[in-house]
Amino acid sequence: xxxxxxxxxxxxxxxxxxxxxxxxxxxxxxxxxxxxxxxxxxxxxxxxxxxxxxxxxxxxxxxxxxxxxxxxxxxxxxxxxxxxxxxxxxxxxxxxxxxxxxxxxxxxxxxxxxxxxxxxxxxxxxxxxxxxxxxxxxxxxxxxxxxxxxxxxxxxxxxxxxxxxxxxxxxxxxxxxxxxxxxxxxxxxxxxxxxxxxxxxxxxxxxxxxxxxxxxxxxxxxxxxxxxxxxxxxxxxxxxxxxxxxxxxxxxxxxxxxxxxxxxxxxxxxxxxxxxxxxxxxxxxxxxxxxxxxxxxxxxxxxxxxxxxxxxxxxxxxxxxxxxxxxxxxxxxxxxxxxxxxxxxxxxxxxxxxxxxxxxxxxxxxxxxxxxxxxxxxxxx
Numbered sequence: 001x002x003x004x005x006x007x008x009x010x011x012x013x014x015x016x017x018x019x020x021x022x023x024x025x026x027x028x029x030x031x032x033x034x035x036x037x038x039x040x041x042x043x044x045x046x047x048x049x050x051x052x053x054x055x056x057x058x059x060x061x062x063x064x065x066x067x068x069x070x071x072x073x074x075x076x077x078x079x080x081x082x083x084x085x086x087x088x089x090x091x092x093x094x095x096x097x098x099x100x101x102x103x104x105x106x107x108x109x110x111x112x113x114x115x116x117x118x119x120x121x122x123x124x125x126x127x128x129x130x131x132x133x134x135x136x137x138x139x140x141x142x143x144x145x146x147x148x149x150x151x152x153x154x155x156x157x158x159x160x161x162x163x164x165x166x167x168x169x170x171x172x173x174x175x176x177x178x179x180x181x182x183x184x185x186x187x188x189x190x191x192x193x194x195x196x197x198x199x200x201x202x203x204x205x206x207x208x209x210x211x212x213x214x215x216x217x218x219x220x221x222x223x224x225x226x227x228x229x230x231x232x233x234x235x236x237x238x239x240x241x242x243x244x245x246x247x248x249x250x251x252x253x254x255x256x257x258x259x260x261x262x263x264x265x266x267x268x269x270x271x272x273x274x275x276x277x278x279x280x281x282x283x284x285x286x287x288x289x290x291x292x293x294x295x296x297x298x299x300x301x302x303x304x305x306x307x308x309x310x311x312x313x314x315x316x317x318x319x320x321x322x323x324x325x326x327x328x329x330x331x332x333x334x335x336x337x338x339x340x341x342x343x344x345x346x347x348x349x350x351x352x353x354x355x356x357x358x359x360x361x362x363x364x365x366x367x368x369x370x371x372x373x374x375x376x377x378x379x380x381x
Contacts, residue, residue: 009069041088109154132144145250196272235269
């Protein structure tokens with residue numbers, strides 16, 4: 001077992017730990033050589049929060065809780081191998097974490113970037129999503145704000161392709177578990193498109209359906225997009241602009257990602273130019289959650305810059321009659337990662353006819369001869 005020493009053992013610990021002890025004892029009775037160790041996950045947010053709650057030094061609080069919980073578990077008679085006990089807050093353990101981190105840093109697998117976090121202005125600490133209750137800190141009730149902080153990240157996406165290929169070898173795994181793993185890796189192939197903006201750098205968006213780019217009617221920026229703050233400073237009323245953005249950032253992160261909340265947004269006052277049609281479309285700010293993907297080179301392998309790029313912009317398709325600014329009814333398609341795209345009835349019909357006939361449709365005059373040609377033109381845009 002690997003417990004948080006953020007308090008004392010309670011009946012929930014006992015219930016779970018006895019189940020493991022029953023399994024260990026059963027295996028021993030059947031002649032197995034059982035290793036049943038115990039460890040303390042003591043170097044992280046739970047230990048930090050426990051120290052804040054009690055007003056004691058983290059080392060004093062953590063080691064005190066470890067000693068108390070260890071005595072409780074020993075009195076229960078659970079057959080742990082206490083001579084194999086570990087605690088992640090001790091140098092004897094975390095020196096190996098430091099060594100592994102240095103090796104990953106040397107190989108370009110550890111990097112720093114700014115990212116938004118839940119921040120409690122009263123406790124002066126970062127909060128996990130589960131510790132934000134109705135928009136407030138679970139401990140003190142202070143309204144949680146979103147703050148951008150410099151943080152360390154691991155480039156685990158460097159192994160995405162290898163993980164996906166290895167899933168094909170797991171023939172004995174339940175299919176639903178394999179599907180869950182594929183969805184968690186979340187590989188998505190598409191194209192990056194740059195929309196030029198007057199007086200600013202281009203806005204780069206990612207799309208898995210480049211064939212709908214001609215019907216784009218506006219560009220959406222997530223509240224965390226770096227251009228949003230720039231646009232706010234250059235707007236007629238920067239304070240009001242930032243206030244509206246902050247209301248979006250304060251919304252529940254999971255709800256923003258899954259689309260469980262009402263869609264809201266506002267016009268930033270900027271316009272972007274569709275590189276395929278030359279039409280100008282408005283740039284809006286909306287509450288959707290930013291995603292991150294890993295860029296791959298055109299030759300199919302991960303290049304030296306296989307770092308993840310932030311997908312903070314979306315392009316919505318035109319209405320049934322097409323044309324910039326027409327936001328008619330359409331069909332929403334949600335993929336296995338929760339990404340929502342708008343497809344109009346005309347676009348879906350044209351796409352299906354093209355696929356069924358294996359060629360062009362009269363409605364597509366003046367457009368690429370096949371949907372496959374568009375990504376090639378756009379991949380380096």
